[in-house]
Amino acid sequence: MSSILTNTGAMVALQTLKGVNASMATTQNEISTGKSVSSAKDNSAVWAISKVMEADVSGFKAISDSLSLGESTVAVARQASETVTDLLTDIKGKIVAAQEENVDRTKIQTDISALRDQITAVVGAAQFNGLNLVQGTEDVNVLSSLDRSSDGSVTATNIKVSRQDQTTTAGTFGSGTSIAANAVVADSATAVASAANTAVVTYADTWAAADTAQLTVAGVDLSFTATGTDVTDVASYFAGAINGLGLEGVTASNTAGVLTISSTRAFEGMNVKSTATTAGDGSSDITAVNGAGPTGTNTASDSTIAQRSEKIDLSTVAAVADGDGYKVTVGSSSYNYIAGKDESMEDVAKGLKTAIDGGSIAGVTTKVVQDATTKAWSLQVDNDGTGSASLAFSTAGNAGGKASGGLFGLDKIDVRTNAGANAALDSIENLIQSSIDAGANFGSTQSRIENQSDFIGKLTDSLKSGIGTLVDADMEEVSARLTALQTQQQLAVQSLSIANQAPQSILSLFR
Template sequence: MSSILTNTGAMVALQTLKGVNANMATTQNEISTGKSVSSAKDNSAVWAISKVMEADVNGFKAISDSLSLGESTVAVARQASETVTGLLTDIKGKIVAAQEENVDRTKIQTDISALRDQITAVVGAAQFNGLNLIQGTDEVNILSSLDRSSDGTVSASNITIERQDQSTTAGTYGSGTDISANASISGGATAVANTANTAVATFGATWAANDTATLTVAGVELGFTAKGTDPADVASYFEGAINGLGLDGVTASSSGGALTISSTRAFEGLDVAVSATTAGDGTGQITAANGTTGLTDASATIEQRAETVAFSTVAAVKDGDSYKVTVGSSSYNYIAGKNETMEDVAKGLKTAIDGGDIDGITTKVSQDATTKQWSLSIDNSGSSLALARTANEGGTASGGLFGLDKIDVRSDAGASSALDSIETLIQSSIDAGANFGSAEARIENQSDFIGKLTDSLKSGIGTLVDADMEEVSARLTALQTQQQLSIQSLSIANQAPQSILSLFR
């Protein structure tokens, strides 16, 4: 049936043309935007994912900038530390030259002062955008990543850079909790003096001809063969034999059958042993310097003359822990920084005391091979001086080059102590450079990773939303053909009612 009111063919042709036109519009949109999903109405799920990932990409771009800034800052600090190490090495050369007495130490000190001032200038200038990593102790965090969990939670990750203080500041002594128990003075001594330490070997009264005695001191064995029964002869013989050895800091004196061996060796104990073939005198007895029985009935070690401040082997050292040693009326402080140990404390106090340049006072830091305990020995070749120690928490750390400004080689004692101090300072600077080098390499690796990760995210987003242009091109050609056919079909359908007119002619 034909109707002039309802043209079903035209309606079908029109709907087909509308569908083709809609698909044409979608295809043209893909061509113009380059995306198959350009808005939420195209595919809401894919669009939401792509927008989250695009936000992450923008975040990683900011992280890349942060890493670049951090890498540059650390690079400046590393280069400064390497420069400081070189300057300290130059200072060491000057100090070594000053060990010779037949040199102009005043001119050498002038050179050292100039190099020291140059180090101060380098430390002060080693900043990037106002951030100096070789001054102070506060940590610096560099944003390194954004971590998204499966539930959508996002957290930031940081690379923490430890500052490596290369200043010469003395720090500020703390007033917090008393931690004096972490350091103790050997034997509870309250003074440091030049008094010799002694051991006494007592020879018995019964000596027959050809009886023998052997005494070993500082590894040198001395022998005696008796000619009579007087033990004073034995003691007198060993007195002369020991004094004849010319051992540094070692003398002997006798009274009757008692032989007193004295040692003024500052930082070295003196081993003594005695034995005899006659039963009349037993094996001899040696009384140690502190008045107690020796290591065995016939041997002992005469203690070093220096008094020792021994540091705990179990207590941890915290940032701001303050240690003070008082010699006479002068106090010397060292305030520990982050990640330091009792070794650093002992060496810091040594540097402080050496810088005080008290006449007759010399120091030495050592570690017990068995207990691993660090000790600071303080010797006095002059008048007796009071000795005390205290320690408290809550201070401000001393600089990593603490004591550099106290180096003075114009005296024998100053030149000698400077040689020990410069080794500690050089090691501090080397450690700083090494730490910055490791941090810089880590930042560089993270920066490379972030760059690759950003590229991968962009590629993933493109896979989700980008249009396949080859496919779109083929679809456009097909749609254009369909559009033309639909227009022709609609035209034919619209002409169909006109054929009804011929029926009325």
């Protein structure tokens, strides 16, 4: 049925044309924007995901800048530490040369002072954008990542860069909690004296001709065969034999059959063994050692003369915190070392040694030792009497101080005397190791930052690729679709034109 009021064909053609035009508009938008999802109305879920990912990409770009800044800062610190290590090695060469007495130590000291000043200049200049990682002890955090959890929360992750103080500052002794129990003078000694320690061997009772006595001193075996009954002969023989050995720091004397063996060895004990084979009841007992009767591991036949030095025993269980200060008083002067972060009792012992050596106390030498069994560290302090026969000796400790610099003691090195040259040789080894540790730490951190920077770059590329997969238009598909829609549009227009002409044919029925 034909109608002049309702043109169904035209309506169908019109709707088809509108649909084609709408698809054409969508396709043209994809072509102009390059995106299949350019707004929330295109696909709200995909659009939301893409926007979150785009925000992360923007954040990772900032992180990449942060890592680049951090890497440059650490690289400067690493180079400074390596330079300091080279300069300290040069100083060591000068110190070794100063061990020979037939050299001009004053000129060597001048060279050392120049190298020391250069180290100070390097440490002071090792900053990037105002941040110096070889001064101070506070850690620095470098922003390294943004971690998004499944609930949508975001957490910033940092790479911690530990400062490695390479200054010569002495630090500040604190006034906090007492930690004196962590550094105790052995045997409750109150002075470090130059007097020798002794072992007394008493030859007594009835001896006869052909009786024999054996004595071992510092690993040297001695033997005497009696020709009579006088015990003085036994003691006299051993006194002469010991003195004839020329053992360093060891002498002996005889008083009516009592042999006194004296040792002034600073850092080394000396074993004494005494036995006898007699026809009667003759004896050869060690009746005193280190000023008292033999007790404990010391017996009447086997005892050890203690080293002359006094000892500070450091705790094997106490942790060392940043700012823990330890003080040793020798004579009328006190010497401090304040620990930094991540240090141990070994560092404390070596730091105190450096402090005392730097004091240039006449006749005083030091040594750091670790017990092979307990692994406890100790500081031994000796006095040979050059300055004073006896010096007051005590320790103290407080928390809450400011740490000594990593090159603490460098400014106290003085090789113009024998004692100074010897002490400097020990100190420089510790300083070189400190600088090497600093360089290694910075190198490891720099490598980590570089790896993280590479990862962030690759992660950013992956996120961009993922966003593109979600929202980018497939241009080959869009091109093919556009061609098809253009054809459909032409046909729809033609179809609508034909449909609009249909009512005109009805007029011919009325002619």
